[in-house]
Amino acid sequence: MAKKVGIPRGLFYYQYYPLWKTFFEELGAEIVVSDFTNKQILDSGVKSCVDEACLPVKLFYGHVLNLKDKVDYLFIPRFTSISKGEYICPKFGGLPDMIRHSLKELPEIIDTEVNLRKSKKNAFKAAVDVGNYFSSDRHVIKSAYQKALNSYREFRSNVRKGVLPGDILSKRRGVLNKSSDETVNIAIIGHVYNLYDNYMNMDMIYKLRSMGVNITTIEMLDGKVIDEKNQMLPKKMFWNFGRKAVGGAFHIMEREDIDGIIYLMSFGCGVDSFVCDLIERKVRNTKDIPFTVLTIDEHSGEAGMNTRLEAFIDMIRWRNRNEADVPAYG
């Protein structure tokens, strides 16, 4: 019988799932993904995780609990770095340890370290380590890894063409909803696991679409553009997300087709607290474009989110109309 590998639907699931899926399937493993985030996953995660952690980490705990009795392995790689010379949030590096010391009766955790800080080649090394759980044949692993990379590239290329990762992953290809009002183009900046977990962000993306909003995220941008814009910083950002977010935001600011920027941040996220502040300062000091920060935590109410989103879009339409000299409120 095929070994069952559990993949919690949280954190880097939203970035790497296509790669992991192909890799494990090619190795003959069966993949079990935890349910879409729901109230029970949220509640159990919040209950079992230290209070001070950010919401995405708490949700990840909930996803682990949702899976733990259904699988032979839990796949919780130890991400230290996902790109050369860069880091990610320290919580990712300690994630398997946090999980192991907070939750009981877990299946075996595959916690191979992924550290590409020194060299990109370590990715293959990590793949071999993970692959060894299922196959001793290095060739099989190598071929599975190649196919996995292809899946990942296809995913990335679709995203770059303008498909939201969340739509691909949730197979909910609800493109732009019809709205009687004129289309507004909004860029949303935030961690993938905040942007594409519809439960956590209270269906933000779909709510915006139903108001006639077209959405751009940094995942859709060209890596070269991002790198180029990063040169504007005196000291390089050492967080992978921070570099992409800052570069992406600087690029978006210069685009005439974007009507507003939303930064979606989770309360208590250390990286967001700096990255968002730097972006906000830059935006406010250089361009007259609507910018707002939406903060979510487990206490966030949906009513507040709706009010903010509606008011933000109202504000943009009001401004646009004002520029066209039509005196009208929202």
Added chain:
Amino acid sequence: MGETGYYLGIDVGSVSTNLVIIDEEDKVLEKLYIRTSGQPINALRNGMKTLTNRLNTNNIHIKGVGTTGSGRQLASVILGADIVKNEITTHAVAAQKMVPGVKTILEIGGQDSKIIVLRNGVIYDFAMNTVCAAGTGSFLDRQASRLEIPIEEFGGYALRSTSPVRIAGRCAVFAESDMIHKQQTGHSTEDIINGLCEALVRNYLNNLAKSKEILEPIVFQGGVAANVGIVAAFERALGKKIVIPKYHDVMGAFGAALIAKEEMTRKNTKSNFYGFGTTENEYKAKSVECQDCSNMCEVIEISANSEVIARWGDRCGKWSELDGSSEQVG
């Protein structure tokens, strides 16, 4: 035709439900401030009754109705609104009417607080309190009752303070415990109240108003604007003059009426308003946790004379799309 038209604006908040009627000249004919006390339908009914008693409603032709506030959807369903607007937009519209050229709106209501920045007569930026109640009216209410001082006299006490006390606390719970501690160490009530006012203003300015340029004219509205202690604390902290508009406690409703007027004049259609007697219907609101999936959405159902007239709160749309087959929730 020829008869004068009036517009009704209703703001259903968690603490108060406000109603305003304006005429074609935007003059306020009547305004009401009613405690919601957790029962918005009752509050609406009381409001409509009072209006009927005070005015000869037979001669009042309502040409448009606008609802706002966290209960805007509910009010819209019950009264038949023409526009449903978020409270940020309505507050901005009202402030502009009262104080033309206003550049900054500080708003502190019962359960939330906002800052709205306007430039050239257009909302330029805004923020709403994110985390807690320490910067809202309910917090002051609670502390006033703890100190056994009527909330109306709260501000007066603050003005009599001679040596301010620093009350610490990010959230209401901690601020309260620190206040109790200060009481025990023998500080005078006046100084403690002043300390509370300063803590509220400090929290507001540090969290909400960060990165916002506070330019004059500055308008302060919402229920808390009646508190002279808070007004004084704001003026001290900002070093600027603050304007309290005439209808400071019902600005949301006033704004909703103004927008309704604008909208109806533009559309030139008949209002959806059900009439002043509509609240005589037997309304029932119930909330049920839907068990059909793990999202466990809290679905709100409103029925009038035991006929379901609206539902909301579901993520999937199964309940909110009323299809006539009035299946009951739960």
Added chain:
Amino acid sequence: MKLTFPHMGNTYITAKTLLDDLDVDYIIPPFNNKKALEIGTKYAPELACLPLKINIGNYIQAYEKGADTVLITGGCGPCRFGYYCEMHRAILKDAGYEMDILTLEMPNQGVKELYRRVKKLAGGFNAYKIIKALKNTAQISKSVDELERLTFQVRPREIKKGSTDKIYKIFLNKALKTNGSEALKKLIKATEDELREVEVDRNFKPLKVGIVGEIYTTIDPFSNFNIQSKLGNMGIEVNRRVTISEWVIDHIIKNALHLPRDRSHIEAAKPYLGTMIGGHAQETIGNTILHAKEGYDGIVQVYPLTCMPEIVAESILPTIEKDFDIPILTLIIDEMTGEAGYVTRIEAFVDLLRKRKERTEHGRDWLLSGN
């Protein structure tokens, strides 16, 4: 150029030794204070960690006294401290304070840029002078730490309560006005002698508590409401393995020269936290275990709200608490922390430690008499 630098407990003594011996003109900001924190809270992002906010307050208070350049060390992540320099730059600029930031780290632009910065700092590149200054700095830093450790031992045992605090406070103020490593060495020695003369109860066996956590908030008495002195005055002998000299010597000097470093805490932490994740998480885990093995009665973890590495450590500590049977108290600090609630928790924790000790000792007595 008039330099200033952020406060962190008694680090200013180490910093001023370096600058004195390099003949650099500088201004020490007023000791950490409420006003500084208030200024920082006003300008810094709400969810930034506490040290960043106090730093901003330090700079602005030093600016008002004439400083124009900030000296700070850097880093390359993943902890936020590595990006402090750039946040400081952006915040000061937007707040209207024209200050230059001089970051001592290996810059993206390479060795040449580092050379430029050191030259700017030292007013030239006199290798002999620089190495000598570094040597003195390391020495002073070490002896200040030893002096502080001596207070940890004397304070719980002193007969006349408050004697240690008084001597140490005078030392901190005198150190401000004492220039050059030679004079400082003398001052430290004199203070040490004075502390050794404090009358103590030699038979008193204090409870022992290890302080672990994020470096700034554990070292800086203002941000941790003087926890070391508070515990000491309750009759507790505290210890803290993470020190300034360890940080300066191990972290900066040895790391730069690729010298072998003390790895005992890393080894101890290994079964619980396998990798370096930034900040002092590994130290927190490792030192907790080392203290437990040395027979300490309890551990206090201190960290600023939203500190990423310490949240990881906090998640792991309950297992260590159980495995080593040692009570651990976690204290999280931000600008909103009220002292009353904070003290209550410390007092309750100390009560708990005393009760535990009594019970184990009584248990033993009972066993003995039963024999």
